[in-house]
Amino acid sequence: MKMKTRLLTGILVLIACQPPTAEPDFDMSALPGSDFEGPAFEFELIVEGIYQARGTGNVAVGSNAAIIINEEDVLLVDSHISPVAAAALIEELGSITDKPVKYVVNTHFHFDHAHGNQIYPDDIEVIGHEFTREMLTNEGSTGRTYAYFLERMAGQAGFLDGQEGLSPTPPNTTLSERMTLFRGDREIRLLFFGRGHTGGDIVVHLPEERLLITGDLLLPGIPFMGDGFPSDWVGTLEELKTLDFDIVVPGHGAPFSDLAKIDHLQSYLTDLWNRTSDAYSQGLTAEQAAEQVDLTDHSSDYPSLRGPGAPLPAIQRMYELLANQESNQ
Secondary structure, three states, X not given: OOOOOOOOOOOEEXXXXXOOOOOOOOOXXXXXXXXXXXXXXXXXXXXXXXXXXXXXXXXXXXXXXXXXXOOOOEEEEOOOOOHHHHHHHHHHHHHOOOOOEEEEEOOOOOHHHHOOHHHOOOOOEEEXXXXXXXXXXXXXXXXXXXXXXXXXXXXXXXXXXXXXXXXXOOOOEEEOOEEEEEEOOXXXXXXXXXXXOOOOOOEEEXXXXXEEEEEOOOOOOOOOOOOOOHHXXXXXXXXXXXXXXXXXXXXXXXOEOOOHHHHHHHHHHHHHHHHHHHHHHOOOXXXXXXXXXXXXXXXXXXXXXXXXXXXXXXXXXXXXXXXXXXXXX
């Protein structure tokens, strides 16, 4: 990978306050949580025809979305936290394009990236990894991670209302390793390099635009690890370095061009795994380890690390993996 960085020049942030140019195929006002005021999203132009949509805070949307406007249609990456959030994006797309959405990619199964799937009609192709389909089919997206965040996000505007009538809906098209879409003169690569943030993380690579959409596999900060595979994650990140790209469009946070963040996350994951393994071997409980594991030597890369301690869901997940390793020996 060419580790060249470039400034994100000419970035345009558009507040989606204009009325859509085409009526959506459904009545958003009928969806729970739709009684918010103002735009749900702002749109940031990354390169020509490609935007990132981020929530404004007027209603809970969870993840970002990436928007790829092709010659005749639109591809969305991730469907947000609820049906109303997904519907709001479809409606507000009218401020930047009048082309129809034909494809949606789920980067992984987590509720904040995939719980909008149920609003899409059958003629929209929703694409995800086989593991993502399995988890969304078998209530995986409403399991412990959902329960963990349900309480913590309850105060966000429209979040609890938006969960009413929720019916987690799996992708209707799956891949195991890779898929390539050719939309006009644009090549869109959907790639699975291995387990990481979950068991089925897809990245979206646009080789001509030298751009990589990463979901939660790679973020500007430390990702949630409650369903992760830390030791596999390091190797999966290494595979990203085989691709040519200059800009990362993450599932949370703003786009960035500092590709050293790949190395930073690999180093953090390695040390967190090793230090958590030591705590496990010493007989500490997960709760004790979460208080004592010290990653402050990574604070130059992650300024939020102000003292010892690590998120309990990450430590509990690592204890689960370590226990499985022990039982299989």
